[in-house]
Amino acid sequence: MTTEPAIRVRGVEKSFKDVRVLQGVDFDVTAGSIFALLGSNGAGKTTLVRILSTLLKADKGAATVYGFDVAAKPGEVRESISLTGQFAAIDEVLSGRENLVLIAKLRHLKNPGAIADDLLARFSLTEAGDRKASTYSGGMRRRLDIAMSLIGNPPIIFLDEPTTGLDPQARIEVWQTIKRLAGLGTTVLLTTQYLDEAEQLADRIAILHKGTIIQNGTLTELKQLLPPATVEYVEKQPSLEDVFLALVGETGESGETDTSPDDRVDAADRSRKELR
């Protein structure tokens, strides 16, 4: 499994009626890496993720996930993946803990209760664990959603626009989670329309445009496609995001944060200096 790519996509095509959404997509994702599929709305990112997670069948081409063909062995593929879709796939009526227990039971794991408690703690949801998920904020929903995807430690995780609609803090929380996941050896395929997200997270970036991959490489490789950088002196102003984050603290809702207080002071200091 070390040499074989975790995900291999070859010549995948998909049309909906007359609209050719995917027109021959090829790429590989190395095991244990973060791969970002970058594209604007309607580029076909979600369609591709749905094909790879066995929710949709491709018209043409082949795709293997964890060595299993998605069309021929959907059952095995489902054993190896987890999908976090564009909209939080949580049960609003159940509590956060019940959501996690439900998925643990459906993955036929022992001690679903212990697994749920562990994940609640890891995602700073312990206090909210017994509350109905419908009362959660957008960031908490996303955290619960991703926590549900981690149950059973699938080797490959699909994240379809994981930070769309989140506020800046929640966004950074999700980024930290994704980085931690990849650190543990999980292969992550994420789609995004935010360039900075791909830049922040991905080992490799593929640009999906009008149904095909028009570029695929590391950030450095992609940057080399443009003429070499010229040196200009520009006064560094903090962006509004820097200011906002410095003022409200790097991450965390109601103080549930992974960043130490020192980091926050540093960040605030920095932006104050830059302001001057």
Add this chain to the structure above:
Amino acid sequence: MTTHVLGDTGTLTGRSLRHILRSPDTILTTVVTPIALMLLFVYVLGGAISTGSDESYVNYMLPGILLITIASGVAYTAYRLFLDLQGGIFERFQSMPIARSSVLWAHVFTSLAANLVSITVIVGVALIMGFRTGASVAAWLAVVGILILFTLALTWIAVIAGLSAKTVDGASAFSYPLIFLPFISSAFVPTDSMPGPVAWFAENQPVTSIVNTIRALFAQQPAGSDIWIALIWLVGILVIAYAFAIAIYRRKVS
């Protein structure tokens, strides 16, 4: 995968039963209309209706009320299934290594449980209003069996509605004609009091044979050929609705 069908269905049924426990208003709204109809028919209209038998009017119309209760109860099944499809949770289940049919069966079992609770409430109210029967345990079991068949048949129709609906309103609209069907049957007035074509329709639609069967079982009378006609209707509708629902589901998930 299929080795987990029972376990997965159990887990998912537990989930949707919890939905009902958390919103008991779905049971409440299901039983309010039938109870109101019972009060209306027994205390307002019933005195003017000649049923041609000497049993009380509560006894006469309870079978029809039970069917109306189930017909309005299954609308919630379509509604809950539709909401699952709308939210991401359905896709999450589909991308997991679980038996795929268990997602539907969970809704069907939940519908059965919810409707049995509603029916029990209605029978309880009917008892307070003077419903009496000397039916044997076997007759009661037969009544419950027919009501379960009726619930399953209508639930699979609800599954079709829930799977193919485009809007929330559309998901539950299918139940209105089903709720109305008992009125054009022997449920509230004898069919021979109706004008020719209406009487013909009433006598040949499924509700009449089902109502007559349940009424006969409660009254400890022989159900005659009605019970067989009722069973053929019920099993027929069940099989056809199930086949359609599964076909739509297959098309949807692959």
